[in-house]
Amino acid sequence: xxxxxxxxxxxxxxxxxxxxxxxxxxxxxxxxxxxxxxxxxxxxxxxxxxxxxxxxxxxxxxxxxxxxxxxxxxxxxxxxxxxxxxxxxxxxxxxxxxxxxxxxxxxxxxxxxxxxxxxxxxxxxxxxxxxxxxxxxxxxxxxxxxxxxxxxxxxxxxxxxxxxxxxxxxxxx
Numbered sequence: 001x002x003x004x005x006x007x008x009x010x011x012x013x014x015x016x017x018x019x020x021x022x023x024x025x026x027x028x029x030x031x032x033x034x035x036x037x038x039x040x041x042x043x044x045x046x047x048x049x050x051x052x053x054x055x056x057x058x059x060x061x062x063x064x065x066x067x068x069x070x071x072x073x074x075x076x077x078x079x080x081x082x083x084x085x086x087x088x089x090x091x092x093x094x095x096x097x098x099x100x101x102x103x104x105x106x107x108x109x110x111x112x113x114x115x116x117x118x119x120x121x122x123x124x125x126x127x128x129x130x131x132x133x134x135x136x137x138x139x140x141x142x143x144x145x146x147x148x149x150x151x152x153x154x155x156x157x158x159x160x161x162x163x164x165x166x167x168x169x170x171x172x173x
Contacts, residue, residue, distance in 0.1 A: 048094040055096065056085045059103045069107035079116055093122040101126060 007013075059066050060074075060081065074084050092098040102119060105111055110133070111119060120126040131137070136145055151158070 049089060052089045052092055052094055052096070052099065053085050055099055056088055056103065059099075059107075060085070066104055066107035069109070070103065073106050073111070077115060084116065087116050088119070091119055091121050095123050098123045098126055101130075 060070055061067060074081060088099070088102070092102070098120075102111075106119075120129045135141055
């Protein structure tokens with residue numbers, strides 16, 4: 001990808017990536033001013049945590065699709081709302097994607113059998129717990145898991161026409 005070397009005044013590009021390593025910097029151009037901001041620095045971690053807590057507060061107080069069920073989940077477990085916000089913020093590891101899945105999951109009833117301390121710790125743990133809850137660790141699911149790994153390894157989507165061609169070739173053999 002080639003970046004513009006001259007932009008109109010007050011036009012900026014913000015590029016992010018996770019995880020970031022300096023040796024894998026891919027998007028740069030000579031003579032283009034660049035400033036790096038590491039959000040993992042202590043100065044920014046507190047700001048991120050505050051943003052995370054505000055986001056949880058939006059789910060609890062504003063989001064019409066989730067607030068009632070979330071509040072009921074909290075009430076059923078006799079959890080103080082501030083404790084809920086603090087603990088979920090900690091479990092999120094300052095990752096909004098975690099909140100994007102876990103908070104609606106709580107509201108939908110996906111975690112009725114769990115306490116606050118049993119919620120997944122971080123996004124990686126969320127994916128592992130979700131995988132298990134989908135029953136993907138069971139023997140009959142091995143074929144689905146194998147197919148999923150193949151699709152991930154291929155790295156390109158299989159189109160509808162390719163899918164039809166595959167089915168036809170199986171029928172003719």
